[in-house]
Amino acid sequence: MTSLAVLHASQLVTVAGPKRPRVARELSELALIRDGGILIRDGVIEVVGPSAEIEKQVRDAEVIDARGKVVLPGFVDAHTHLVFAGNRLEDFERRARGDTYEQIAKAGGGIWSTVEKTRAASEADLLVEAKKHAEWFLSCGTTTVESKSGYGLSLEEELKILRVMKRLSRQTPLEIVPTFLGAHATPRNMNAGEYVNLVVDEMLPRVTSERLAEFCDVFCERGYFDIEQSRRILNAAKKLGLNLRIHADQLSNSGGSKLAAHLKAKTADHLEKTDGEGIEALKSGGVQPVLLPGSVYALGSTQYPRAREMIDAGLAVVIATDFNPGSSPTTSMPMILSLACTYMKMSPAEAIAASTINAAFSLRRGDQIGSLEPGKLANFAIFDCEDYRELAYWFGVPLTHGVYVTGKKVH
Numbered sequence: 388m389t390s391l392a393v394l395h396a397s398q399l400v401t402v403a404g405p406k407r408p409r410v411a412r413e414l415s416e417l418a419l420i421r422d423g424g425i426l427i428r429d430g431v432i433e434v435v436g437p438s439a440e441i442e443k444q445v446r447d448a449e450v451i452d453a454r455g456k457v458v459l460p461g462f463v464d465a466h467t468h469l470v471f472a473g474n475r476l477e478d479f480e481r482r483a484r485g486d487t488y489e490q491i492a493k494a495g496g497g498i499w500s501t502v503e504k505t506r507a508a509s510e511a512d513l514l515v516e517a518k519k520h521a522e523w524f525l526s527c528g529t530t531t532v533e534s535k536s537g538y539g540l541s542l543e544e545e546l547k548i549l550r551v552m553k554r555l556s557r558q559t560p561l562e563i564v565p566t567f568l569g570a571h572a573t574p575r576n577m578n579a580g581e582y583v584n585l586v587v588d589e590m591l592p593r594v595t596s597e598r599l600a601e602f603c604d605v606f607c608e609r610g611y612f613d614i615e616q617s618r619r620i621l622n623a624a625k626k627l628g629l630n631l632r633i634h635a636d637q638l639s640n641s642g643g644s645k646l647a648a649h650l651k652a653k654t655a656d657h658l659e660k661t662d663g664e665g666i667e668a669l670k671s672g673g674v675q676p677v678l679l680p681g682s683v684y685a686l687g688s689t690q691y692p693r694a695r696e697m698i699d700a701g702l703a704v705v706i707a708t709d710f711n712p713g714s715s716p717t718t719s720m721p722m723i724l725s726l727a728c729t730y731m732k733m734s735p736a737e738a739i740a741a742s743t744i745n746a747a748f749s750l751r752r753g754d755q756i757g758s759l760e761p762g763k764l765a766n767f768a769i770f771d772c773e774d775y776r777e778l779a780y781w782f783g784v785p786l787t788h789g790v791y792v793t794g795k796k797v798h
């Protein structure tokens with residue numbers, strides 16, 4: 388039996404509370420303990436409380452002194468595109484010069500350039516790059532990520548990406564939750580209808596028979612996959628036992644959130660263009676909104692999703708990085724906290740709950756991770772600051788002091 392004790396945290400932010408996603412005022416209740424401590428045995432949290440209480444039970448445990456520091460549950464990033472080859476530096480520079488999306492695509496940029504690079508890369512090469520990304524996540528205090536395929540766009544190439552995720556999950560302490568996003572875009576040699584047939588008839592059965600994904604996602608958007616095509620793919624995925632997520636209402640209010648509600652998807656993601664009716668639909672369907680302010684920021688847009696209205700409506704809001712090479716090249720949840728507070732008018736406490744416990748529930752892991760409570764995995768991060776609000780305040784400043792997964796130091 389290995390034991391570990393964390394003592395004297397300035398603030399131990401437990402995020403303890405009801406065994407369900409947090410809504411409305413609950414999002415502000417972080418259940419923090421001043422001069423707090425945790426006792427961990429065999430990777431699982433045994434006791435949480437004031438240090439004076441924990442100290443009496445330490446016995447032979449290894450002790451971490453967290454004086455002057457904040458301890459949080461490891462961040463849970465519920466929306467990333469972690470496996471891809473290369474970068475989009477040319478697009479980035481063109482955008483900085485003022486080129487439009489169409490001009491960038493014409494110059495050979497956009498999603499298709501990442502698909503070509505990813506297809507050209509071997510599984511081994513992709514794994515090397517993915518491991519680097521995983522290390523970045525850990526270094527920012529994130530211990531679980533959802534990870535979508537979607538840069539392959541053919542049966543073999545999508546399977547390749549999902550297999551890389553599976554290998555990656557064995558080679559990094561970062562927990563990887565795989566999502567099949569074959570319907571990310573239509574490949575150049577097909578029309579959308581033909582590609583939807585391929586996704587439904589060939590890809591989904593293989594992905595599920597090889598147990599390569601827990602969730603299925605679709606880019607539901609004008610010019611990508613319309614409502615009917617998205618519905619067909621997600622219904623097929625549901626029949627095969629996958630849970631659903633959906634890229635909805637990012638570029639236009641196209642009814643994606645209503646579709647998510649109708650299909651009882653776990654999440655609807657992006658939602659920059661979702662209106663009051665869409666918010667109502669999400670509420671009635673019990674769908675968690677996953678808001679991605681990093682992509683709004685990186686694209687130079689100013690239209691952030693209506694987080695306040697969603698919180699007021701009682702939705703169990705999640706925030707995530709949307710880590711990807713095109714529109715959100717960041718693994719930093721603290722940066723997302725900053726954007727959520729400054730541009731979406733969430734409080735630092737709401738942003739923390741949205742990036743830990745609510746994100747964990749959206750990935751069906753709310754009973755194992757996302758808060759520091761007895762019986763949960765000892766996944767936590769220690770930051771070099773005395774008040775949790777500093778994480779959102781000192782934006783761009785690396786404050787990570789130590790990161791632990793099941794009680795083992797991983798960064």
Ligand SMILES: [Zn+2]
Pocket residue numbers: 466467468634709
């Ligand atoms: Zn995305």
